[in-house]
Amino acid sequence: MLQNNAIRVAVVGMGNCGSSLTQLIHGALSTSANDRYGGVFWANGRPHSNEDFRIVAAFDVDREKVGQDLGDAVEASTNCTPVVWRVPHTGVTVQKGPRLDGIDGPLAESVIEAEVPDADVHQVLADTSADIVVNMLPTGAREATEFYADAALQVGCGFVNCIPIPLATNAGWAARFQEAGVPLFGDDVKSQMGTTTVHQTLVDLIQRKGGQITRTYQMNIGGNADFRNMTDAARRAYKNVTKTSAVQSHVEGLDIPDIGPNGFVEPLGDNKRAHVMIGAELALGMQVEINLNLTVTDSPNAAGVILPAVLECARARRRGDAGVLPEVSDNFFKMPVAPVQKPHPLHAE
Incomplete structure (x- = not known):
């Protein structure tokens, strides 16, 4: 158990997966259901409680979420995942990250960007002493994903890449995390029973x-x-x-x-x-x-794997492991790290 040294998590993207992950940490893991592992895929076979995890920062661009307490953002109208556990006031305010390519394409029609200045993401990660950055941006948000990955590198946070942008399967990014001495997990979370x-x-x-x-x-x-x-x-x-x-x-x-x-x-x-x-x-x-x-x-199905991936990434960081860890990747992510049996130009740059 890690209760006396909780993992400090920064969430990038408070969409449906962000909502489910927050509910899981603040609600489901605090109940007696955790006696039965809380329905979560704990790779080490042991249940954990909500005291092992603390969301210390959250970023989004949606005006329905930016400026809101984390507990309110979970229930934003632009999310459609079920609210199973009502998250109480957390004291953590969702801050505006840079838009970049995060909501380009079809999402630009349904998500309205908050008209407030961008937060200094690097400074927020440093000020909150974040251990792990969890990337749950929309699929295809390559520029935004790389921005947050770079911020994690500069501050020394581990990075869990839950979307199919190539980071762990990109030799350049893998090398950067190796050199920085922090772990990189990814790419594209493999849902619990997906x-x-x-x-x-x-x-x-x-x-x-x-x-x-x-x-x-x-x-x-x-x-x-x-x-x-x-x-x-x-x-x-x-x-x-x-x-x-x-x-x-x-x-x-x-x-x-x-x-x-x-x-x-x-x-x-x-x-x-x-x-x-x-x-x-x-x-x-x-x-x-x-x-x-x-x-x-869909989203709770992903959250049940994202949370233990965060746990394993934090453990790797505390052990001093750096870069990509292929031996744990297949448990949590779709894209094979080594060997990649079917290379594709998107993942070969």
Whole structure:
């Protein structure tokens, strides 16, 4: 347990995932449900309480959240994830980060930027003694992600990259974090019981039983801001890379088609619906086909993995580990760090 030395977390992006993560820390982990691990994927097999984590800073650009206490920002009208735990007044005010490319594209139509000066992010991280910066910006926000990664480097914070912008899988960024002596975790969080996890598990099972995967695909639709954001092809491309690479790294002898978001359906809200098809050949040429439908609430599904990733990143920082740690990456993130079996230009720069 870490209760006497709580991990000090800076949250970048108070959207649906930020809301779920905040609820998990301030609500769910403080209940008796934590006796059953709180429903969280603790990689070390031990439950933790909300006293192990403290959100000390939060950044966003949305006028519905900037200037609000963290507890109020959780319930902002521009979020659609369920409010399961009402977060009390925290004393932490959401500050405005630089817009950069954070809400370019489709989100510019639904998110109105706060008309206040940008906070000095470097100074805030230093003043709050943040241990870990958690990046939950919209998919495709490359410039903004790199800004916060650079700020974390300068202040000496570990960085958990929950979105598919290439940092841990980019040699240049990995080297910078190694040289700075702080850990970098990423890229693109693999949800607790998400489509990627289920897809990987099924293909692993078939191959362990001696089968050969002959065809497979995956489809995903949802109604939250992330799916709206990825109606833009350029932003969707980042997710295509990480999801495809995650499954490809588990499939032998077959190039699989690109996997990614397939549509924004607003009435679904924070619910994601997915379909996985796997065809395989077994003994004597016997054919088997698995068709699986999955429905999940997207943001809590991610938060249940983001939180233990933060824990492991903080432990790595306190041990003095630096740079990317491939041995822990596959537990938490979609994009394989080493080896990347299906390189892509977006992740090879």
